[in-house]
Amino acid sequence: MFSKAADNMVNKLVKMKIIEAEDCELYRFGIETALLKGIHLISYLILGLLxxxxxxxxxxxxxxxxxxxxxxxxxxxxxxxxxxxxxxxxxxxxxxxxxxxxxxxxxxxxxxxxxxxxxxxxxxxxxxxxxxxxxxxxxxxxxxxxxxxxxxxxxxxxxxxxxxxxxxxxxxxxxxxxxxxxxxxxxxxxxxx
Structure with missing residues (x-):
């Protein structure tokens, strides 16, 4: 799920010429990691609120x-x-x-x-x-x-x-x-x- 979202984001960044194609893997890893950490934090906050x-x-x-x-x-x-x-x-x-x-x-x-x-x-x-x-x-x-x-x-x-x-x-x-x-x-x- 997160890898597909990261792939889509990276592909858009390449198409917009914001990043180079050879840097895709690095950006994919960074975006996927950020998404995962975001989900962790949101889950924690929900638990804290509950x-x-x-x-x-x-x-x-x-x-x-x-x-x-x-x-x-x-x-x-x-x-x-x-x-x-x-x-x-x-x-x-x-x-x-x-x-x-x-x-x-x-x-x-x-x-x-x-x-x-x-x-x-x-x-x-x-x-x-x-x-x-x-x-x-x-x-x-x-x-x-x-x-x-x-x-x-x-x-x-x-x-x-x-x-x-x-x-x-x-x-x-x-x-x-x-x-x-x-x-x-x-x-x-x-x-x-």
């Missing part, structure tokens, strides 16, 4: 997306699998925020510290589709490490200001990335054996 947690969703995504980009971790084998797993992760996070009593939020620091420290040791987690060389590994580790420490610091700061729900939300960001990193590491190890 559960009355749109602001929390936006904060989660602002923190999670850059961390996920640099920390790596599990990646689904197909685009459909990626979409389903991503939506299930977002749905579970929103349900946790909706269902868990606020009394549990005061434990956010334990979750944040546990997840953050474990992540510092694991990242970056490469996948078979995205192997990293030594310089990339160092670059991604420094970026992911900075984001992890920033999120831990913000979570602690918000906790000290009695902003338990925001502190808990940032702890969930670290927790969900920790799950992706551990899963990715396990799958990578199984693939090597």
């Amino acid at each position: 559960l009355g947690k749109t602001i929390e969703l936006i904060i989660f995504l602002i923190a999670f997306i850059p961390l996920r980009e640099y920390a790596g971790g599990y990646h689904a084998a197909t685009k459909k699998g990626c979409y389903i797993i991503s939506c299930l992760c977002i749905l579970s996070m929103l349900l946790i925020l909706r269902v868990f009593p606020a009394a549990y939020y005061s434990n956010s620091m334990y979750l944040a510290v546990f997840s953050g420290v474990l992540l510092l040791f694991l990242v970056p987690v490469e996948s078979k589709n995205k192997p990293l060389d030594d310089s990339e590994r160092a670059y991604f580790k420094s970026k992911a490490g900075f984001i992890i420490v920033l999120l831990l610091t913000l979570s602690l700061f918000l906790f000290m200001l009695n902003q338990f729900s925001l502190s808990f939300l940032l702890a969930l960001v670290l927790f969900y990335e920790m799950i992706a990193a551990v899963t990715g590491k396990i799958i990578l190890q199984k693939g090597k054996n």
Whole structure:
């Protein structure tokens, strides 16, 4: 579905002489990726609206997306699998925020510290589709490490200001990335054996 839409858009751009024919594949990939990311975000926003947690969703995504980009971790084998797993992760996070009593939020620091420290040791987690060389590994580790420490610091700061729900939300960001990193590491190890 998205490849046909991307093909149509690229063909129109070539006909209009906006892009060169030899650049078609690059533009096709970019357009298809943008369409897929757009569908992901729209689906997430619908889930956030349905559960009355749109602001929390936006904060989660602002923190999670850059961390996920640099920390790596599990990646689904197909685009459909990626979409389903991503939506299930977002749905579970929103349900946790909706269902868990606020009394549990005061434990956010334990979750944040546990997840953050474990992540510092694991990242970056490469996948078979995205192997990293030594310089990339160092670059991604420094970026992911900075984001992890920033999120831990913000979570602690918000906790000290009695902003338990925001502190808990940032702890969930670290927790969900920790799950992706551990899963990715396990799958990578199984693939090597």
